[in-house]
Amino acid sequence: MTDQDWLRQLRVEIIAAWAIAKKDMLIYYLKPNIIVSGMLFPLFMFLAFAVGRPGEPSVLIPGLIAITILFSASSIEPVSIPIERRMKTFDRLISAPVSLHAVVLGESMSGFLYSIGIASVPFLAGLIIFGTPILQIAPLVIGVLLTSFCFATMGTLFASYPTESPGDIMSMLNVVRLPLIFISGIFIPIDQIPGIAQYATYFSPLTYGNDLIHAAYSGTTSFSPAVDIMMLLVFILIFQFAANRLYKKFNE
Amino acid sequence: MNAIEVSHLTKHFGRLVALNDITFSVKEGETFGFLGPNGAGKTTTIRILTGITVPTGGDAQLFGRDIVKDTIAARRTMGIVHETSNIYTDLTAWQNLMFTAQLYDVQKALREKRGRELLELFGLWERKDDKTNGYSKGMKRRLTIAMGLINDPRLIFLDEPTSGLDVQSNLIIRDVIRDLNAKGVTVFLTTHNIEEANLTCDRVAIINRGMIAAIDSPEKLKGTIQSVQSVEVALDPVPAHAEEGLRGIATVSEVRKLGDKFRLITEDPPTVIDGVMAYAKAQKARVISVNTYGPSLEDVFIRLTGLDVRTKGVRTVD
Numbered sequence: 001m002t003d004q005d006w007l008r009q010l011r012v013e014i015i016a017a018w019a020i021a022k023k024d025m026l027i028y029y030l031k032p033n034i035i036v037s038g039m040l041f042p043l044f045m046f047l048a049f050a051v052g053r054p055g056e057p058s059v060l061i062p063g064l065i066a067i068t069i070l071f072s073a074s075s076i077e078p079v080s081i082p083i084e085r086r087m088k089t090f091d092r093l094i095s096a097p098v099s100l101h102a103v104v105l106g107e108s109m110s111g112f113l114y115s116i117g118i119a120s121v122p123f124l125a126g127l128i129i130f131g132t133p134i135l136q137i138a139p140l141v142i143g144v145l146l147t148s149f150c151f152a153t154m155g156t157l158f159a160s161y162p163t164e165s166p167g168d169i170m171s172m173l174n175v176v177r178l179p180l181i182f183i184s185g186i187f188i189p190i191d192q193i194p195g196i197a198q199y200a201t202y203f204s205p206l207t208y209g210n211d212l213i214h215a216a217y218s219g220t221t222s223f224s225p226a227v228d229i230m231m232l233l234v235f236i237l238i239f240q241f242a243a244n245r246l247y248k249k250f251n252e
Numbered sequence: 253m254n255a256i257e258v259s260h261l262t263k264h265f266g267r268l269v270a271l272n273d274i275t276f277s278v279k280e281g282e283t284f285g286f287l288g289p290n291g292a293g294k295t296t297t298i299r300i301l302t303g304i305t306v307p308t309g310g311d312a313q314l315f316g317r318d319i320v321k322d323t324i325a326a327r328r329t330m331g332i333v334h335e336t337s338n339i340y341t342d343l344t345a346w347q348n349l350m351f352t353a354q355l356y357d358v359q360k361a362l363r364e365k366r367g368r369e370l371l372e373l374f375g376l377w378e379r380k381d382d383k384t385n386g387y388s389k390g391m392k393r394r395l396t397i398a399m400g401l402i403n404d405p406r407l408i409f410l411d412e413p414t415s416g417l418d419v420q421s422n423l424i425i426r427d428v429i430r431d432l433n434a435k436g437v438t439v440f441l442t443t444h445n446i447e448e449a450n451l452t453c454d455r456v457a458i459i460n461r462g463m464i465a466a467i468d469s470p471e472k473l474k475g476t477i478q479s480v481q482s483v484e485v486a487l488d489p490v491p492a493h494a495e496e497g498l499r500g501i502a503t504v505s506e507v508r509k510l511g512d513k514f515r516l517i518t519e520d521p522p523t524v525i526d527g528v529m530a531y532a533k534a535q536k537a538r539v540i541s542v543n544t545y546g547p548s549l550e551d552v553f554i555r556l557t558g559l560d561v562r563t564k565g566v567r568t569v570d
């Protein structure tokens with residue numbers, strides 16, 4: 001392929017990815033089970049841990065934003081992809097003249113945009129109800145964008161498991177998502193996590209996302225923002241390529 | 253250049269051999285039929301040719317492009333109509349079509365023009381803004397085919413396009429296939445409907461248990477078994493045990509009941525006609541009609557696959 005062919009194909013891939021994302025938005029954004037898992041679930045999780053503990057809104061709000069993103073970004077694809085397998089519409093996506101990367105990206109994009117919308121709820125609540133001051137806007141914006149994209153891609157990765165039932169993927173996903181809440185410094189600061197579990201925090205993308213978002217409200221980070229951003233990008237790339245690999249493998 | 257060039261294609265699913273060394277080619281502009289019973293390997297062949305599944309062995313070229321090595325380029329020229337009518341039932345017909353067009357990079361003005369033409373062609377224009385979950389089976393099938401044509405393909409794969417549809421949908425779809433053929437589009441269709449293959453295809457491959465038993469034009473396939481001819485008779489009233497009685501006539505090798513008529517397979521129609529007259533007279537029945545037929549594609553099919561159409565659920569007419 002010449003350079004021009006590559007550019008042309010790149011354009012085609014992006015158009016296709018966007019078309020896939022739009023289709024998901026039209027179909028799934030208003031489905032009740034998506035709203036429950038994307039919005040109510042993180043809220044209840046959060047209340048279960050936050051209520052009764054002393055805490056300033058400036059500590060609780062970033063935590064709530066991070067948990068909301070964790071759950072809402074990975075709530076569309078684990079539902080949409082198994083259903084597409086059942087309805088055989090998934091065959092359309094994997095037989096289109098685009099790479100699997102475009103399919104993975106498109107599916108992730110719907111979760112990504114959904115999550116940004118949902119995360120604005122705790123953000124606005126903090127701003128309007130509690131008047132929580134935001135010290136730095138850049139880490140907040142970058143943190144929300146990258147964390148959303150990261151967990152959206154993780155959702156697409158889990159949805160590669162060849163099942164026609166969304167429940168299968170949701171339960172696998174929860175095995176990973178629930179522990180992440182505890183090892184990512186949201187309720188328990190990282191340096192207070194006992195012993196070996198502390199090392200686990202480094203393997204959680206939520207650690208870095210939470211750290212960035214936290215920085216916006218507290219002005220301090222456990223790692224530097226540059227490390228947080230780099231680690232989130234690394235996780236996104238790993239998830240994207242792993243998903244591409246698995247979708248290919250499960251089709252053979 | 254051939255539209256499709258398949259050589260020594262093999263596909264295993266675990267220990268099951270779904271395709272066993274199949275080789276064939278389809279010329280540009282041809283309507284080519286894959287005719288075979290359930291589980292023969294028709295869908296598997298289409299899934300390999302469209303790059304959804306990879307073959308275990310052998311290779312396939314579409315307009316000279318290898319489907320495994322050059323998948324995306326090979327796919328740009330094709331339209332695909334999957335076995336199941338896989339439309340998004342939460343979307344309208346129009347949204348379904350526009351979505352497919354975007355996957356195939358059809359520009360906005362063009363996709364809207366073609367979208368309208370196709371929906372009108374398939375009699376769906378008035379319902380274009382209805383969610384498709386309320387569509388009938390035939391409407392869903394027609395929309396699926398419209399989606400397969402939105403990118404104006406040079407080659408279209410149709411996996412059982414008319415299976416289980418009513419007469420009206422069937423006729424529309426057959427007309428469309430004929431028009432595509434007239435426009436020079438290459439059509440690859442699978443079917444277990446022998447009459448459909450006979451009516452629409454330039455050439456037919458008969459596939460059974462993952463192997464191709466014969467490939468030729470319907471007429472030539474019939475020519476290979478000249479010995480099988482038949483006489484069709486209708487008697488009034490139908491005598492008791494008519495099938496047995498008719499089987500007793502000299503040179504009749506087999507009797508098939510077709511509605512209120514009987515088809516007697518023979519190598520020697522004149523002798524059978526005499527026999528039928530004598531039989532009718534003895535049974536005090538009148539012969540209301542007699543027709544003689546050359547071999548049908550159905551006969552070829554039975555001969556080559558060893559399948560009896562009446563017992564294996566292969567339909568001969570819709």
Ligand SMILES: Nc1ncnc2c1ncn2[C@@H]1O[C@H](COP(=O)(O)OP(=O)(O)OP(=O)(O)O)[C@@H](O)[C@H]1O
Nearest residue numbers: 265268270288289290291292293294295296297444
């Ligand atoms: N993904 C798969 N895993 C395992 N076996 C498969 C798979 N796909 C197809 N097969 C098997 O391969 C064989 C051929 O199947 P295929 O779907 O190609 O048949 P077909 O000719 O399309 O039949 P039908 O007329 O019923 O559609 C069958 O025995 C089928 O069970």
Ligand SMILES: [Mg+2]
Nearest residue numbers: 294295296335
């Ligand atoms: Mg099939």
